[in-house]
Amino acid sequence: MTTGDIKIFAGSSGKSFAENMCSYLGAEVGISETRTFSDGNTFVRIGETVRGKDVYLVQSIGLKPNDEFVEILFWIDAFKRASADSVTVILPYFGYAKGDKKDEPRVSIRARVCAEAIETAGADRVVAMDLHSHQIQGFFKKPVDHLFALPVLCEAIARMQLPDLIVVSPDAGFAKQARKYADYLHAPLAIGDKTRKDHSERAELMELIGHVEGKTAVIIDDFSISGGTLVELSKLLIRRGAKRVLACLSHLVISEAGLRKLEDSPIELIIGTDSVYNPRLSSSSKIKIVSVAPLFGEAISRIHSRDSVSPLFEKVSERVIARALEHNRD
Template structure:
């Protein structure tokens, strides 16, 4: 499909993702460059005219959240000062979405601060995927299109033809989203009882609610950083008789130690998306990626044509599924 009117630009953490979007849309990636000076300052420059254009900036806030967030602000400001008609920020992953509440004294609601800053810089719209919680959309006054990896990941799971599968939520808080996967896949559901006592990124699995004995357990979660929670859950599932264990994650931010932990765990396969560029996972034989760039490309195509995006929240066109090829 050709969408010559769409102008997609990439930040430093969004180039490969933006290139996949452009391939789906048969569009050219806009000319731009981002430079980090020796003292750490970030400099961005647009390499072509954007006057009166509807611009789409692709940049995940992932493994370098502070640098990547500030870069978004500079890009939006640059596009606005170059007289772009509108600027839509495409954030496949929004790291600071985890800071969505004031759950202890004297802390910042970081997601709210980021949302206001992006809007103050001049963004007209935001497109993101699998935010940590739905209420983050309310932190923005501008429109937010909240996409879900569910249909793309679910289709990848269905292609595996698993024997006697059961969807497993890591905790009660994620059970509602896990149930959506279970409904899509036509599978039963089990729930882990997880507790987290501090900010040391270590969770303890207390109990598992549901039958997993002799089944293929499919752990569903939105992201992992250390791999700790899903590894502990996998051990609990194995102890309760699960035959095979697979993990399915929207965002893979796992670090080098976390990858080693996953490699040594009972988990047979970790299925994730390309929402974050993560060099730590490149050498892992257990990790397999599906691209959600076609999903985002379809979304901005509909936005650009002033069409509804809501059909993409649950079901997506076959063309998106077929284009969501496993990436290297």
């Protein structure tokens, strides 16, 4: 395989991510165009031939989930109509993954609807990272490669050489994943007891399981929008005697109001990935972004050459880590 064989295209929310992937692979982003007309309609056009090619489309479903999701469907259709041999959808962040169950009457399982629509449009494969729950892979009939930000984020934490480290899960539901971070960092684990009563994006923190006195606490979560859980948990950790509090997020979908809360919180630093392009974060000195684009680039290289992707789940090469940690925000 040569990098010239790989055809990577970017949707409107995936441009910088696709550029970083191509930089890692020594490839070029495919020529394409996305327009939004005055009535809100989306128009996409491929600027080069893709006949007989294996195409990789990069697009997060992030800050504008409805527009970004519909755009993915149009891109898949365009590639298939242009006779691409296969279309792999690269979803650094799958925003609708939060809708993964029917836990109350008369609601949609939104993640399943999105999965079915992506496949109906003609996608042959999906590559995603840190889905809200693992069972979402089962919503797809086509292959799904589920990557994890864990090795990149853990290396970013480890290289800070934080003293007396303890990993903190915001709730029992995330404890299994947080345990993997704790094992990687050779640190103990504490767990918050959190409950949600409605869809207001506000969670009530009840209790903390574990001893954090004198520790440097690192809260681990997959994403945060309002920042409410992180702020309340950080305050509780300080009350329980933690010396310092940091946070580590796979996806930085923090709202403007959430960012203000986090700026005023005891959290010293929030480490996250570039899975979502979130320009509002550029003004914050509390945000440190590392890139998972090299991780996705390595995954695409392996998929394209028919090699195993599973070695990337727990450990990645020094080259991937080095490129990830040298990332600078735009």
